[in-house]
Amino acid sequence: MKHKxxxxxxxxxxxxxTRRYFxxxxxxxxxxxxxxxxxxxxxxxxKLLLPALPAYNPTPDQQRLDQLAAELxxxxxxxxxAPRYARRTYPRRAVVAQVPLAPFDPNAxxxxxxxxxxxxxxxxxxxxxxxxxxxxxxxxxxxxxxxxFPDSVYARLAPYMQLPDQLPPRASRAAYAAGKGEFSRSYxxxxxxxxxxxxxxxxxxxxNLADTTQLMQIRGIGRGLSRRVVEYRLQLGGFxxxxxxxxxxxxxxxxxxxxxxxxxxxxxPAFAPAPIDVNTAPFEVLQAHPYMGKRLARVVVAxxxxxxxxxxxxDLRQIRIMDAETLEKLRPYLRF
Numbered sequence: 001m002k003h004k005x006x007x008x009x010x011x012x013x014x015x016x017x018t019r020r021y022f023x024x025x026x027x028x029x030x031x032x033x034x035x036x037x038x039x040x041x042x043x044x045x046x047k048l049l050l051p052a053l054p055a056y057n058p059t060p061d062q063q064r065l066d067q068l069a070a071e072l073x074x075x076x077x078x079x080x081x082a083p084r085y086a087r088r089t090y091p092r093r094a095v096v097a098q099v100p101l102a103p104f105d106p107n108a109x110x111x112x113x114x115x116x117x118x119x120x121x122x123x124x125x126x127x128x129x130x131x132x133x134x135x136x137x138x139x140x141x142x143x144x145x146x147x148x149f150p151d152s153v154y155a156r157l158a159p160y161m162q163l164p165d166q167l168p169p170r171a172s173r174a175a176y177a178a179g180k181g182e183f184s185r186s187y188x189x190x191x192x193x194x195x196x197x198x199x200x201x202x203x204x205x206x207x208n209l210a211d212t213t214q215l216m217q218i219r220g221i222g223r224g225l226s227r228r229v230v231e232y233r234l235q236l237g238g239f240x241x242x243x244x245x246x247x248x249x250x251x252x253x254x255x256x257x258x259x260x261x262x263x264x265x266x267x268x269p270a271f272a273p274a275p276i277d278v279n280t281a282p283f284e285v286l287q288a289h290p291y292m293g294k295r296l297a298r299v300v301v302a303x304x305x306x307x308x309x310x311x312x313x314x315d316l317r318q319i320r321i322m323d324a325e326t327l328e329k330l331r332p333y334l335r336f
Contacts, residue, residue, distance in 0.1 A: 027222045075160035093121060105162050106143060107136045108311065117157060123148055206246075207236045207265040218264050220257050226252060229261075235290055237274035237333050240266055278316070279309040291329045296321060311336055 015029045024032065086090055096115040101250060104113075106127075114124035123146075129136055130146055140163050144154050205214055215226035229256045232248050233239055242262045245251060251258050276289060286297035294317075303319055304310065316322050 047115055068317050100158050101157070103160050103162055107131065118153060137163060141166055152227060201266050204264050204266050206263075207242065207267055208233065208271055210265065215261075218260050220254075220260055225257070232290065235288055237276070237289075238271060239333055240271070240273060241253060242267060276333055277335045289330075289333070291326060291333070296326070309336075 001237070015026070015033070017030070018024055018029050019026065044045060056302065067331075094110055094132055098118065099116045099211070101117065104117075109117075111124040112123070113127045114127055115121060121327055126148065127143065128147055134142065136141055140158055140161050143149065143163075144158075146149075198217055202217055210231055212223065212226040215221050215229055216223060221229075228250055229245070229336075235246070239245070241265075242265060245261050246255075246258050251261075267274075278286070283301050286292050286300060287294045290299075299319055299321055300316075307318070313327065313334050313336075316327055316334075
């Protein structure tokens with residue numbers, strides 16, 4: 001009778017340990033072993049199946065890049081920009097020799113003579129022009145007042161100038177009034193102005209009956225402003241109060257002109273403005289009124305097409321964009 005060997009293979013021992021440790025059955029242990037083998041094959045497949053990559057040598061590519069860089073450097077030319085403006089050339093100024101200081105007459109010197117006495121070229125030209133404008137120097141103080149004349153240069157040249165230090169005193173007022181002395185002048189009467197002088201005392205006139213000529217008699221009111229007042233009065237249908245003058249666009253920022261118009265104009269108590277029939281007036285007539293405008297006139301026309309006619313001014317309150325202030329302004333100009 002044969003006896004079984006007590007020794008077990010390593011595979012059997014591994015499976016027994018796995019089943020005992022994890023609590024797997026025999027079939028689960030075999031499946032786990034197959035799964036591990038497949039994972040190992042999957043990890044090793046890229047190295048076994050892919051061919052070996054050749055070793056990369058960067059030397060040829062580096063040489064090609066260096067060659068291209070050298071060609072670009074050779075082809076690159078420095079950018080040359082043409083000047084926007086032609087370059088000005090100034091003649092070289094000749095150097096003026098200096099002369100020793102000696103008494104001199106400033107009215108007889110040229111610009112070159114002033115340069116020979118230590119003045120800059122621009123200052124010498126300025127002194128000569130200033131002398132020609134005033135008709136010659138009469139005193140040293142005139143030279144000292146020349147713009148840009150340094151005090152140090154004046155102190156050096158003043159002792160040699162053959163001129164008095166100060167200007168002579170002016171002639172007295174009596175001699176000037178009598179027309180005597182070197183300062184006397186003859187005056188011609190002024191030519192009469194082409195514009196008529198406005199009256200200083202002006203009687204007030206009716207604002208709704210005045211034309212542009214009457215309005216232009218007020219100081220500060222010209223032809224254009226008087227025309228705008230008349231045009232606004234026609235668009236409005238007549239002024240009910242003098243305060244309405246401030247509604248004119250050109251008078252909004254001129255309260256002094258508005259005060260002048262109020263001072264010399266008035267509105268007759270019995271004046272009745274030209275009314276507007278809001279039930280029949282076309283859109284063009286309504287929008288031309290200063291208190292109506294295009295937006296409100298368009299809404300009024302659309303509202304009266306969908307509702308009964310307006311019977312009184314308060315009926316316009318049904319229009320949402322009609323505020324109370326505008327309605328009160330329009331009330332005297334409405335007709336039903």
